Amino acid sequence: MTSLTITHIKRPGADRLESVTTENGVIKGWNLPPEGEVLDGRGGTVAPAFIEPHAHLREPGQTQKEDLASGLAAAAAGGYGTVVSMPNTSPVVDDPATVRALIEKAEGLGLARLRPAAALTRGQEGEHLAELASLKEAGAVMFTDDGRTNENARVLRLGLEYAHSLGRVVSVHAEDASLRADGVMNEGPVSEALGLPGNPAAAEAARVARDLEIVAQTGARLHIQHLSTARALELVRAAKARGLPVTCEVCPHHLLLTDEALRSFDALYKVAPPLRTQADADALLAGLLDGTVDCLATDHAPHTRAEKERDLLEAPFGIAYIELAFPLMWTHFGERLGLTRLLDLMTAAPARVLGWPVPTLEPGAPADLVVLDLEAEREVDPRTFLSKAKFSPWAGETLRGWPTLTVVGGRVAFRG
Amino acid sequence: MTAPTTLGARPRHLLDFADWTPERLTALLDNADTMNQVLDRPVRKVPALQGLTVCTAFFENSTRTRVSFELAARRMSADVVSFAAGASSLSKGESLRDTVEVLTAYKVDAYVVRHPASGAAHLVARYSGKPVINAGDGRRAHPTQALLDAYTIRQEFGSLEGLTVAIIGDIRHSRVARSNAELLPKLGARVRLCGPATLLPADLAALPGVTLTTDPREAVRGAHAVMALRLQQERMAGGYLASLQEYADHYQVSGALLREAEAGAIVLHPGPMNRDLELSSDVADGEQSRILRQVENGQAVRMSVLYHLLVGRE
Numbered sequence: 001m002t003s004l005t006i007t008h009i010k011r012p013g014a015d016r017l018e019s020v021t022t023e024n025g026v027i028k029g030w031n032l033p034p035e036g037e038v039l040d041g042r043g044g045t046v047a048p049a050f051i052e053p054h055a056h057l058r059e060p061g062q063t064q065k066e067d068l069a070s071g072l073a074a075a076a077a078g079g080y081g082t083v084v085s086m087p088n089t090s091p092v093v094d095d096p097a098t099v100r101a102l103i104e105k106a107e108g109l110g111l112a113r114l115r116p117a118a119a120l121t122r123g124q125e126g127e128h129l130a131e132l133a134s135l136k137e138a139g140a141v142m143f144t145d146d147g148r149t150n151e152n153a154r155v156l157r158l159g160l161e162y163a164h165s166l167g168r169v170v171s172v173h174a175e176d177a178s179l180r181a182d183g184v185m186n187e188g189p190v191s192e193a194l195g196l197p198g199n200p201a202a203a204e205a206a207r208v209a210r211d212l213e214i215v216a217q218t219g220a221r222l223h224i225q226h227l228s229t230a231r232a233l234e235l236v237r238a239a240k241a242r243g244l245p246v247t248c249e250v251c252p253h254h255l256l257l258t259d260e261a262l263r264s265f266d267a268l269y270k271v272a273p274p275l276r277t278q279a280d281a282d283a284l285l286a287g288l289l290d291g292t293v294d295c296l297a298t299d300h301a302p303h304t305r306a307e308k309e310r311d312l313l314e315a316p317f318g319i320a321y322i323e324l325a326f327p328l329m330w331t332h333f334g335e336r337l338g339l340t341r342l343l344d345l346m347t348a349a350p351a352r353v354l355g356w357p358v359p360t361l362e363p364g365a366p367a368d369l370v371v372l373d374l375e376a377e378r379e380v381d382p383r384t385f386l387s388k389a390k391f392s393p394w395a396g397e398t399l400r401g402w403p404t405l406t407v408v409g410g411r412v413a414f415r416g
Numbered sequence: 417m418t419a420p421t422t423l424g425a426r427p428r429h430l431l432d433f434a435d436w437t438p439e440r441l442t443a444l445l446d447n448a449d450t451m452n453q454v455l456d457r458p459v460r461k462v463p464a465l466q467g468l469t470v471c472t473a474f475f476e477n478s479t480r481t482r483v484s485f486e487l488a489a490r491r492m493s494a495d496v497v498s499f500a501a502g503a504s505s506l507s508k509g510e511s512l513r514d515t516v517e518v519l520t521a522y523k524v525d526a527y528v529v530r531h532p533a534s535g536a537a538h539l540v541a542r543y544s545g546k547p548v549i550n551a552g553d554g555r556r557a558h559p560t561q562a563l564l565d566a567y568t569i570r571q572e573f574g575s576l577e578g579l580t581v582a583i584i585g586d587i588r589h590s591r592v593a594r595s596n597a598e599l600l601p602k603l604g605a606r607v608r609l610c611g612p613a614t615l616l617p618a619d620l621a622a623l624p625g626v627t628l629t630t631d632p633r634e635a636v637r638g639a640h641a642v643m644a645l646r647l648q649q650e651r652m653a654g655g656y657l658a659s660l661q662e663y664a665d666h667y668q669v670s671g672a673l674l675r676e677a678e679a680g681a682i683v684l685h686p687g688p689m690n691r692d693l694e695l696s697s698d699v700a701d702g703e704q705s706r707i708l709r710q711v712e713n714g715q716a717v718r719m720s721v722l723y724h725l726l727v728g729r730e
Contacts (some may be wrong), residue, residue, distance in 0.1 A: 031692050095703070132532030179454055188619055189619040189620075189622040191619070192617045192619040192620050192622075193594075193619075193620075193622070193623065194535065194556060195534040195553075195554050195555030195556035195557070195591060195594055196534045196535070196554070196555070197554070213613075264536070264538075265535025265536075265538045265539060306513075306514075309511055309513045310511060310512060310514070311512060311531065311534075311535060311536045311539060311541075312533055312534065312535050313532065313533040313534075314533065
């Protein structure tokens with residue numbers, strides 16, 4: 001019997017201070033006599049802990065960049081209770097034993113929950129399906145070849161059908177590799193002025209169009225990762241209007257940064273898909289507002305400082321900021337989105353994408369909770385990151401609305 | 417030394433021309449005249465950079481450019497050290513930052529940087545804290561080449577004001593084209609960039625003073641200077657060209673094409689030339705060619721750049 005009581009918290013939209021008590025990993029009830037450990041929520045707003053549908057935790061094999069301990073601690077600090085980890089590690093997560101080992105190791109850490117995604121194809125090479133049924137049994141919650149693109153459309157089609165029969169969603173990094181070619185940033189006037197190889201918006205739109213035709217043909221569920229262009233979003237909007245079973249995610253960095261950032265020649269801003277134009281960012285925000293975009297994801301993609309200090313051709317793709325997702329969104333888009341919609345995009349929405357029960361604050365629900373101080377303002381100091389990637393595009397920026405407490409399964413995973 | 421206000425703030429680096437006012441650039445070209453006079457003397461050496469150490473850091477091969485810079489620095493009495501590394505050896509281990517920090521620990525006063533990645537010279541400036549001259553970074557910029565082109569044109573016509581310069585070739589991959597497209601309009605010239613559509617990114621039309629055309633006759637018509645760019649033969653592998661013959665047949669700067677230009681037009685090439693591919697031999701060796709003059713002027717222009725960046729700074 002483990003109990004925990006959080007006092008002095010508000011439910012979203014309410015002014016009244018309440019307390020919640022958890023017992024054995026579930027919410028026992030509201031405003032009960034305190035029992036077990038008692039934590040003061042200091043007037044913060046409580047919500048179901050966030051769900052990250054797309055993060056790179058780099059274990060196994062790339063633990064100089066991140067590992068389960070640092071990545072899940074960073075996630076908890078960002079208010080996340082659950083992280084879906086991408087399988088493009090070394091080796092690739094394409095066998096049931098690795099899935100089990102990752103889950104077991106993560107459980108021992110007492111941080112955010114790990115829910116691994118597994119590769120759709122062996123070695124993520126896009127040619128032979130991985131053992132999806134066995135991977136599902138081992139605990140894989142999603143199948144994806146993220147990090148690679150699914151160039152063989154027939155194999156993707158087969159994977160979608162097989163995964164669909166297993167009740168698991170497939171997600172895709174939608175870029176046509178031949179159109180993307182050696183692009184390191186968005187193709188446009190900025191890339192041409194900088195003399196850097198461009199990745200055209202058409203690479204994403206063309207691949208989304210192809211994949212939507214496969215969805216239409218098969219009726220199988222598809223989730224499109226990190227949409228970055230207005231055009232691809234428009235294709236998804238039209239597909240949803242047709243009733244196709246497609247969902248998509250957008251990353252805060254594609255809302256907040258544009259290709260202009262590359263004028264610094266700083267590989268901090270090198271990410272795949274690339275930072276696009278302001279018009280694209282505006283369209284993505286409109287998609288969040290009108291519901292075309294289903295959920296938020298950070299695509300937390302840590303690398304070592306030395307790797308990101310390389311030149312723009314050599315440096316790897318990725319930005320890591322799972323600790324900043326809520327403050328960034330609340331500071332910049334809180335008014336436009338409103339708290340309810342923003343919380344939905346980070347909790348219920350990813351759960352729906354993954355086919356999970358929608359998290360609630362009701363008695364009996366899992367005691368995965370975040371307490372947010374919506375007024376707190378703090379300067380971003382990457383040296384304090386729990387992630388191993390202690391650098392950030394937003395270093396020195398003052399953000400508002402920080403997680404102060406993250407509880408996972410009734411245990412404290414982060415206390416700010 | 418405080419620069420007269422008409423020149424604008426003195427830039428610390430020559431990475432591209434973003435921080436350089438037209439007045440400052442004109443002063444730099446004027447000063448190259450003085451340097452050319454030094455090069456005509458029996459003893460071609462002045463003490464301007466005595467006691468300073470210039471490092472040529474070449475992460476990509478270019479013997480000609482390195483020799484030109486090293487001679488320029490030596491003729492001004494600088495000590496010169498050369499660092500050469502293939503980009504591949506960097507990717508094997510030591511980062512650009514580590515390399516630069518090691519070189520800076522040797523008390524280098526200024527860098528001349530050539531690198532295959534656009535923006536690498538900016539990174540060297542950031543990591544070293546020392547003045548950096550960009551000797552070519554990826555497709556991005558090759559400012560001293562553009563300066564020596566401008567200088568050579570000016571030598572011919574007295575000024576760039578109102579002139580038209582046609583640049584023909586693989587614009588997409590050319591730092592020379594980008595630097596000239598940035599510099600020449602600042603000095604009053606119009607630039608026409610020309611090449612096959614696959615090698616002519618439409619987005620470059622956003623640059624001020626620059627127009628694009630895929631028709632070489634249109635590019636050359638009425639031009640005062642015609643520059644042919646080196647065609648990298650590996651572009652064939654990238655699928656940009658059907659064949660070298662196809663390119664030569666339609667885009668070679670030939671005698672016939674040159675007749676469309678102004679009567680006194682001059683011909684430029686940044687070297688090294690693929691004779692009879694991007695430029696016919698009769699034009700390369702003809703009386704309108706200023707290709708060897710460019711090479712000569714390169715040294716004077718580089719001396720002037722070193723002087724501007726290094727002399728009179730505390």
